[in-house]
Amino acid sequence: MRLTEADRNRVAEAVTAAERDTAGEIVTIVARRSDKYHDVALHWTVLAMLLMLAMLAFRPGVAIWLHGLVADPWDGAPSPGGLFTVALVLLVVTFLVVRLVLAWMPLRLALTPGGTEARRVHARARALFRASAETRTRNATGVLLYLSLDEHRAEIIADATIHARVEPDVWGEAMAALLEATRDGRPGDGMVAAIRRIGIVLAEHVPPAAHDINELPDRLIEL
Structure with a gap:
């Protein structure tokens, strides 16, 4: 227009x-x-990260499965540090993906x-x-x-x-x-x-x- x-x-x-x-x-x-509603995009990004954490808490097996994709299977059960690393990587990926998607202004405005x-x-x-x-x-x-x-x-x-x-x-x-x-x-x-x-x-x-x-x-x- x-x-x-x-x-x-x-x-x-x-x-x-x-x-x-x-x-x-x-x-x-x-x-x-x-x-430009940058704060709106940030709010939705933080919400997406919190939902990712909630998903990991509800389904911890997801973190264990992802850890198994990169860890040596002979090392036994994943350590807490390993699982926290998986969670951290998922949060970073979630942040980047959602911010990239919300760079499209029509969607950002629709969510405002x-x-x-x-x-x-x-x-x-x-x-x-x-x-x-x-x-x-x-x-x-x-x-x-x-x-x-x-x-x-x-x-x-x-x-x-x-x-x-x-x-x-x-x-x-x-x-x-x-x-x-x-x-x-x-x-x-x-x-x-x-x-x-x-x-x-x-x-x-x-x-x-x-x-x-x-x-x-x-x-x-x-x-």
Whole structure:
């Protein structure tokens, strides 16, 4: 799923059109993903290692059989040290295999809890809002529309003036339009639809001011 040059142009045009009827300033940012979720991969890897230990405890014969594949059969029963060595090798192999498998991002995302994704997307959106829109307008009228493609999640964050006038649930229609189109593989359509709805809300609550100027870029920012 990707944005085309036509999508980028449509998003910029939608922002320009929406800002004609409001003093608000809309910033649009699209990211491939909001986090690499290395900690999630590590958690699943540790769980796999613990399950391997549990398997060895439940079926110690596996360790004895593996020890017999490499040990001299005339040495008698395996020593505790030998069995611990087998367990250590199995744990290392488990760690390496699971980490390699979870290097495939779609699987890593599939194993990431929804709550974790939501928190990471929100945190990235807040950081980007502070860098791109917060207090960057004279009257604190910036709004960030942020889309994280791989997570299929989005955030709308408003500057102080708009936040004081618009309840968070008012952005629901814009969010729904954006996420529905993104899940259908049409992120460009979703961004344009969301921008139009944001523009309607801003026109109602933050009408255009005299001598209004464009304070933030209209173009789509891609990360």
